[in-house]
Amino acid sequence: MEKKRTPRHVAIIMDGNGRWAQARGLDRTEGHAEGARAVRDAVETAARIGIEYLTLYAFSNANWQRPRAEVEALMRLLVDFARRERAELRAQGIRTVVIGQLEELPTATRQAVEDLMAYTADGQQMTLSLALSYGGRQDIVEAARALAVRARAGLVLPEEIDVDFFHREMSTSRLPDVDLLIRTGGETRVSDFLLFEAAYAELCFLDLMWPDFRPATLVECVERYGAKERRFGRTSAQVQSASGRAFDPIDQGL
Numbered sequence: 001m002e003k004k005r006t007p008r009h010v011a012i013i014m015d016g017n018g019r020w021a022q023a024r025g026l027d028r029t030e031g032h033a034e035g036a037r038a039v040r041d042a043v044e045t046a047a048r049i050g051i052e053y054l055t056l057y058a059f060s061n062a063n064w065q066r067p068r069a070e071v072e073a074l075m076r077l078l079v080d081f082a083r084r085e086r087a088e089l090r091a092q093g094i095r096t097v098v099i100g101q102l103e104e105l106p107t108a109t110r111q112a113v114e115d116l117m118a119y120t121a122d123g124q125q126m127t128l129s130l131a132l133s134y135g136g137r138q139d140i141v142e143a144a145r146a147l148a149v150r151a152r153a154g155l156v157l158p159e160e161i162d163v164d165f166f167h168r169e170m171s172t173s174r175l176p177d178v179d180l181l182i183r184t185g186g187e188t189r190v191s192d193f194l195l196f197e198a199a200y201a202e203l204c205f206l207d208l209m210w211p212d213f214r215p216a217t218l219v220e221c222v223e224r225y226g227a228k229e230r231r232f233g234r235t236s237a238q239v240q241s242a243s244g245r246a247f248d249p250i251d252q253g254l
């Protein structure tokens with residue numbers, strides 16, 4: 001019997017909290033609070049169904065432009081999440097890491113997230129990666145800048161720089177490529193999320209708002225992913241004949 005394919009790395013753009021709240025006559029921040037509850041269920045489900053890496057777009061570097069009260073509410077929710085969930089995350093073997101610019105966060109939030117990372121550092125079941133003050137283009141530009149500095153100092157040869165080498169400079173260096181990228185909220189764009197890492201990701205756009213995301217929704221997305229053929233630039237016949245053999249699109253230059 002053919003083994004069902006589970007994506008190794010799932011990334012989620014959790015959009016629609018504000019609209020979910022507004023549709024109920026609530027403040028946008030109540031949508032974020034409900035969104036945080038959906039985060040909890042999504043993390044637990046992802047670990048249970050064998051996803052190894054789950055990356056959540058919790059706060060983009062563009063989100064700093066939101067009204068101050070909303071930014072503050074989001075920062076508080078992150079503190080609450082980090083404190084409330086850490087024992088459970090550790091018990092479930094879920095290690096938490098951060099991509100983006102943790103140093104940009106207010107001290108209390110940064111501290112709570114750092115504590116969470118330290119407390120869950122030994123988790124082996126799944127890696128939960130929180131994108132905080134994250135921007136995909138910024139991450140690429142910073143890696144390029146770091147390499148340029150090292151090249152100028154003679155520590156790197158330009159011809160040494162390939163995809164893997166470049167990726168090692170990014171804040172996602174310890175995460176594998178994204179297999180499945182999910183976005184809730186009805187929009188069909190990637191909004192500066194994992195631009196480099198999701199190069200071959202399957203995309204799953206959902207009309208529902210993030211607070212309505214349920215464990216069954218994740219299972220459904222993963223099943224849809226399992227039914228897709230990933231060709232990494234090759235033909236279907238090539239993929240079929242190579243199935244069973246290890247295939248690395250990067251090694252193949254595709």
Ligand code: FPP
Nearest residue numbers: 014015016017018019032035036058077081
């Ligand atoms: C986008 O919805 C969502 C965000 C900017 C924040 C996501 C945050 C959470 C889900 C809760 C906190 C996170 C964790 C990890 C505990 P939106 O506000 O843009 O919604 P809209 O498009 O309907 O306005």
